[in-house]
Amino acid sequence: MANETAITPTRQADYPEWYQQVIKAADMAESSPVRGCMVIKPWGYGIWENLQRQLDQRIRDTGHENAYFPLFIPLSFLEKEATHVQGFAKECAVVTHHRLEEKGGKLVPTAPLEEPLIVRPTSETIIGDSFSKWVKSYRDLPLLINQWANVVRWEMRPRLFLRTAEFLWQEGHTVHATEKEAREETMKMLEVYREFAENVLAIPVIAGEKTEGERFPGADNTYCIEAMMQDRKALQAGTSHYLGQNFAKGSDITFTNEQGEIQHAYTTSWGVSTRLIGAMIMTHGDDDGLRVPPKLAPRHVVILPISPKPEQQSAIFAYADSIAASLQSVRYADRTLAVQVDKRDLRGGEKNWQWIKKGIPVRIEVGPRDMESSNVVVYRRDKPHKEKLILKSSEVAEKIAAILEEIQQNYYNEALRTREANIVRNISTFEEFKAFFTPKNQEKPEIHGGFVLAKWCGDSKVEETLKEMKVTIRCMPLEQSGTQGACVITGRPATVDAIFAKAY
């Protein structure tokens, strides 16, 4: 594979197709016969489980408890919040019958429901119903609940992990006595997401507020973390919503305050989903396939025994097993190392490339000569594939955690460099702006553009203009310069800094 890459096409040649091929080559997921739904295979699901465990810990550490609410939402519940219904009642799975009967050799739906149910696209309204019963007094507040669940939003153009009809996520839902507390919660969880994205997913993100046009339907304010993919498009990696009293009014969540008065509560909601796996692929993957940050890797290390002569095999296997045993006592991040000795009867080259494409952080080769000299050969996924590190078998266990942490950091730093190189801060006219977002070659897919950090006058009509160019205001970063300037679109006086980009 001297001048070839393991993934065809390369990122540069056709980024969307590269994405699909990386998933396939890593054996992470596949489309299902159910339109828009995906099958998450063990390697992909293992990444999700690691993500879930580490985020769950952060959600607990900030005082939240997990619970579980129904999959179905009665139609009438959706109507409780006027803006919400418009946002979520469009494309969803509607359950209308609860029985199947055989008629003329075919199964047909029978027993129509009095009120159709929709499969939850998000759970504000059904959880709000419970909360209205749970909350009675200020003593019951704050109520801090999280749910891990599947949700369904019908998708016409699904893409694995990024946009699927069914996806997995967590959704936090909290109730507070005051606006101040609810706003603090909203920002606290945004910060949890930022720290998690950067430290666990190794994805640098920009935390900011969405414009009115991009808000969660029913929210007073929506905050988000935005990441840049390697094709320079933005991906919204998590959102945190301050819902004001809108849903409390819709679901009748009231409480008696310390003065004995009954008042509506203030609520928040926040979520991240399996979409983060898509973000991970597109941030770290290279032309040889997936690269999984060690904190998310289903396995940290694969040991590849190489035995040219059949009679050496059992000795080499035993040596490989002993290395594995020494590694399994090591802890990295929040768990003990996951190590696999790959004893499959498969050509060494093919086996090796399978693991490269899966993005395992570390490969360790052990052959007869290594065994004789008590060595192992270590290959890192963040380095060129042929770059060897020869270690004594006795020192692998002691050095592996530092190696994994270096890989984790290198992925983050590399992503940060890519992003910083593609945030443009000096575009000041609409002409420059248009040129920046217009592909040079209309014929073939092309990596171009990036993030434009510029002033926005705050007029939502600007967003309409941008839509024609498929550009959106991703967010108004929390870190604002506070300077005066001219809106990059309208030229009008503007103070707000905004991130403009094409997005997933």
Added chain:
Amino acid sequence: MANETAITPTRQADYPEWYQQVIKAADMAESSPVRGCMVIKPWGYGIWENLQRQLDQRIRDTGHENAYFPLFIPLSFLEKEATHVQGFAKECAVVTHHRLEEKGGKLVPTAPLEEPLIVRPTSETIIGDSFSKWVKSYRDLPLLINQWANVVRWEMRPRLFLRTAEFLWQEGHTVHATEKEAREETMKMLEVYREFAENVLAIPVIAGEKTEGERFPGADNTYCIEAMMQDRKALQAGTSHYLGQNFAKGSDITFTNEQGEIQHAYTTSWGVSTRLIGAMIMTHGDDDGLRVPPKLAPRHVVILPISPKPEQQSAIFAYADSIAASLQSVRYADRTLAVQVDKRDLRGGEKNWQWIKKGIPVRIEVGPRDMESSNVVVYRRDKPHKEKLILKSSEVAEKIAAILEEIQQNYYNEALRTREANIVRNISTFEEFKAFFTPKNQEKPEIHGGFVLAKWCGDSKVEETLKEMKVTIRCMPLEQSGTQGACVITGRPATVDAIFAKAY
């Protein structure tokens, strides 16, 4: 509460109503406005999470990997296995539309699906579709997959945890090259369930095979673990199915064997669900509420600071916190202790009873005198509520794990004694059999009956006769006496030992 119980009614007075009240008093779950669906509240969900984590470890330790498959199953998939469709196509949630539109101020379903989808009641057919693509050669076998998911089976008479339209479960699905291997897998997972039920849930179970009439639709053999509740009814706590080649043929799961011939594979499936929480409640609960085995308890220990004088409060709180800190370094079973200091402003008696009703294994009271003498007062949920154990604060941490393990063992032993006392082995005539299962008082609910271990001639017509008495053959225990005898129902010669009981 001298002669009173915390739960009204008692088990003896009205067992089904006692069950509902225990759940309510422990704040575990509640019905939802969606017919048949439940809301699992934090204390109930915490138990599920502990159950899930410990079972998941056992499923991994036996070589399985987790994955995730679609929530929806196309109607035509259900039809792939003839027996299966009859068993599962009856009561299910059918999705027929994928859009809602406002018409005349009301939301109505639009955009009908070409083929209706059903919400998975179990996933053999949709997973089989993936497996048919994943399995090509004998080298791909065995394929050992598990899924944690929600499933839906429409229920007309739901009961929290025991029978709900939506429930949470794990479903294992495996593919093997030979019948022998698939049968070994079926029995291995049955044994995993047995060990898990007894060692984690502290529920003694009888492992056995179901009769043909009670088999999973489409299985060649269904095995189960059966537990006895305190009302002496049986509860099926887990099942493991040998599916032969039935589903492999339905889903076209074929592989090329070592001889180069293409043949159908052999499959298994096995599952346990949130129903296990119902079993736990009904096995261990008493007239003062829930008793959670320590291995499942969301929190192991609550510390209750008692400060009669307001000026002592901060000192007592600090003392309680120091005890909590010393406990949080202790490991019990597979995790560090979960300890809560309950500082709520609530009457001591009420607070104490809340925790008793929640079934927390250990309560520790600390008051001014305890603090002065560096003592703590330990109360155990497996002992009379007033039975105190006074420990030095310095020795609590060292003794707590042994106390928890004792409680875990006591629950198991108590349940085993109850079960053994209510398995009747000397019923030999149908008259005695009928009398055993006929309530003495037809007017009010009554605890009667138990398990009858007796001979069965193997005729499935017997099961029809039993149905009138609401009795079923729960299983043919794996441990068979091998003796000759007469069928307890027909009097015909019989060799098979069977467990007869009323059941949930």
